[in-house]
Amino acid sequence: MTTCSRLEKCPFYRNQLIIDMGVGDFLKKEFCLSGNHANCARLLVASTVGSEYVDDTLFPNNIEKANQIIAKVKQGKK
Numbered sequence: 001m002t003t004c005s006r007l008e009k010c011p012f013y014r015n016q017l018i019i020d021m022g023v024g025d026f027l028k029k030e031f032c033l034s035g036n037h038a039n040c041a042r043l044l045v046a047s048t049v050g051s052e053y054v055d056d057t058l059f060p061n062n063i064e065k066a067n068q069i070i071a072k073v074k075q076g077k078k
Helices: 021-032 041-048 063-074
Strands: none
16 A cells, blocks of 8 residues: 655645544545545646645545636636
8 A cells, every 4th residue: 555645745634624533534544545545636636737726625535626626727717
């Protein structure tokens, strides 16, 4: 198993976002620590359009919102 390369910088992983700890712990295990980080919505946005577009409301499991952010950025909207 590999961990996400962005662990040290990720506000989600570092508990800097308001999250329910039970849910947060589950999502950290599922996306950050299990090797499943390639499916992380936060990583997807950061690697596609830049980490400045990853907002604090984007959770790792919210691929739909990630795709919306990416589409807006690519259309020239912030």
